[in-house]
Amino acid sequence: MSLWLVRPLLCTCVLAAVMAENLGAAEARRYASSDSDAGYVHWIDLYDTSNRKITADSTLPYSPQNTCGRCHDEQTISHGWHFNAFALGSTQGRPSEPWIWDDARTGTQLPLSYRSQPETQRSTFDPRDIGLTPWRMASQFGARFPGGGFGTPEQAAGPAPETAENTDDSESPIPQSPRWDFSGNLEIDCMVCHATSGQYDFESRRHHIDDENFAWAPTAAMHLATVEGRVSRIKDDADPEDEKTQAALPKLSYDAERFAPDGTVFFDLVREPDNNACYQCHTTVHVNDDGMEPAWIHDEDVHLRAGMKCVDCHRNGLDHDTVRGFPGEKRADGFSVSTLSCQGCHLGEESSGLASEKITSRAGRLGSPTPLHAGLPPVHFERLSCTACHSGAVPRDEATRIMTSLAHSLGAKERRTGFESPQIQGPIYRKLADGKIYPERIMWPAFWGILEGDAITPLNPDDVFEWTRRPLRVRKSFIEELASDPEKFDEKVGASLAAIETETGAEQAVYVSSGAVYGRLEDEAGNFSLELLPGDFGAAQPVSWPIAHNVRPAGWALGAAGCVECHSDEGKIFTSVVKPLGPAPLDAEPVTMASLQGLDAAQLMRWNQLFAGRSSFKVLVAISLAILFVIMLIGVGSVAGLLTRRLSSEGESKS
Template sequence: MYRNGCIIIAFLVLLTLPAWAWSHQDVWLRNEQGDRITATLNSVDPYSPQKTCGACHSYSTITSGYHFQQGFDVMKDGYDAGKPWILSPGMFGAWLPTAAAGRLAAKNNSSARQIDLSTYDWIGAGKVSAKHRIKNPSCGSCHPGGGPMEFGRDARGRADGSKTHVTGEAANPGALDGDYSSRFTPDGKSAFRQSGVVEADCMICHNPGYRLEERSEQLYRRNYRWAASAGAGLGKVSGAVFTYRNPSAGPGQPGYEAGVWNLSKRPVVSYHWSNHGMFTADGRMKGSLIKKSVSSKSCLQCHAEGEAKNTGTAFSPDSDVHVKAGMTCSNCHPLSGKTKAQRLTHQIAKGKSLTSHVRDDLDGLGMKTCIACHSDGQYQITRQGAKRQARNPQATHARLLAGATFHTYLISCQSCHATSQPLRAMTILDMSAGMEYGYTADNFDGASRAED
């Protein structure tokens, strides 16, 4: 009887466990060949997200999402005949003259003057130093990997998922190839064989302690295959394919881009095997590092600065009532799709944009709206500490706006409830001198240098 009572009590305890008690299993890290990485086996190899996470999860399905593709899946040379510099609708291939970064080259070029950034340089040509106040990040620093950072283009400039950049480079493409040339390397050719490719890094989103700046630093060193290991904090990377000669030289200064290419000695990883919060005794990565739900902190690693500069948006409790209420980015931007298979494609719900046109067919699909949550009863957040309901404003509107019989049907919620932004957005980006100078709007009465 006592034993049966204990079983019943244990069962009831399990029933009361919150949803956040979910835990990922411990994981064997694997290298590019799919071999295990332990303290005694392949111990200095960088781990491969594709071979590690992809051992259980459908890597190709997940990386079909637009965050990974960014227009790569529909790009081609001559994508827009009227604007030949536009190769795709996404961040990989699209370009604005106000963009701080260079323009991605077409696959086929007749002159070196047509090549600003090859794919190899698009990924890692950047320089950031807080100490020296230099901030010129590469395009790849805010891309999660996979897609164009892993695979090349065919002869027509279309995505070719049949071969990685390492394989494509080995085929000895021409000197003016948009993927496999470089205006930085000594011989003008890419060095994917030494750098590796940047696979889709699941931990950027699913590890709350991810260090994006560490990942970016590896990209600037052209240590592409080592970026995931550094970003997840699993170990220290020693060695670099490329090292700047003068780290303190900023844009426009002598020696800004000069550096040393080390194409013979391979960087190594020193994993933190003795960290028992990170690794098990037999060398598996602790599953507790991986979270099923994505925190706002993870999203804002990439999105915070851009939103602040471009729109004056600040995601903080002081300026955002939804953040103050404990809501996260994914509450309004969940994975689109009605079925688990559809959601696995990682098409994150998004709104509409006048400037960004990647996957316009997904605009609004699965996106939570003010009306949906506050009027139509679609608020379904069950996370511990979250509000139990989204208040319906109809009664309050009827009481305070008795004479405004049609306003709430014709005017968007934001017209009254989002009348200003907490930050000064950038209104001018001046690149005419070869350096980035940003100016912010001051109530549209003037403009001030962003750093003033």
């Protein structure tokens, strides 16, 4: 090609590159940054859901996206760990706690997750496969996540999941609910995490989300205005443009005293979230036979006790890709976070050899001590996670019931007995994909579904409630009204399965609980009865997720009292049991930790016997060595005396 043709082409490419670079720089400059460790004082203008500036006379709620997004890259933030799982189907490392759809009226405790889960958590189900729309997920679980994801139809939109009828090549969008027109979006609410402790009213936010006032919840939580009205009272077939519908939407009245003369409003916020914000979704309570155990008998996490904050380890940048702290964690931005894991912080990580990385891979971050692990054979680091010995409640003879914020709405002002569903237990000890033993929480799913071959597909819990409302006739609690009476259980569950088969046209409807599968079977006389179906059904298997906190100090770690604390017939890490629990009146056989770890009971017993006599063996060896030493001393003395006498006799003979 001649030079006169190449030169314009090169100039065009260079110009395009320069323009792209300038556009990128301009995009970056569009967002504000103080670039200082000092907190920026936020006297800011508020913008409503229509992107108009708010005054004391405005009638629409404030929009975090339109307000905060003027200075901060909301699009980048929306890909953060707390927001991205719902629509992007992301997975990163080990399993996380699923959303558990709990309906006490139908005996349902169904674990749900948009994330791709590893084999150890195979009993979680994608909400899209069950026909649960993003809006329905937001109305069910919105009070326990900070918004975005399935809380906004724009982020939740995308290709439907792969099923038998819908492959990866499908362009079918996720079905959306018309109720978005009434509720508005449940946007990412920055102040959930970044408001100073005590300023943000989480209870008010939960109350309005339960009333389907999604768009109004951030305004109410910050007490910027009084909000009255409930979207939940508007019928599904209402016309959004109708005057009556518009009149039924929530009404608000802004607090004029919150506005400065120039129209700005003061937001008292922090860059690093306080622990109180984390506790709203990450609190755990243990339950004994008498109910919820009081908090004062349990110790605080050793790191928090030392004055640390959650975000000291669980950090993130603008992308809000929060560090989870598990071994081998990788980040898309390439930054190393290895020293923010237990092992990396306390023991250090192997360096790649580059001089610039040797310091950043050392132990001692944030002043953490280096544990000695005196006398602990290296094989323990190959087969045990740090959390196996140091995290969670001290193991007992049997795993105890557990309540969590996500599953049991801890923090909401209501009375709890401790025995509410879903029935989560822990700690249990099982091996994960890396071959190490981890402490986990565990739950057996309970749901209604359709059996085809060996596969069970859960049914939409809203549909189940409508189809079984008459045959079940449960007013409040499936467990209280049916599980205590096996005959009534058989009768009503059998009738409900018949109703589901009639509604769906399926040949075999089933009810899953405690790892068992119930179905209607016909005898030779044509009579149906409720029976346990034989077989190993994957959908009935338990779901589990790791325990990381509370971390116990060295003196409370497993093994601190010696080898026999684990390697004995009473070693809880192997002999503790967990009993499959569910709404059905089934007395399931307990499962030992050894079986969860794939260990042979006879081999484990022989191994424990070796350790049982280990102390006596050490004493015997010490005594034997002492006796041998004395004998050697006597022998040496005898030899020395003999030589002395011989030398003396030889000297006398020469004389």
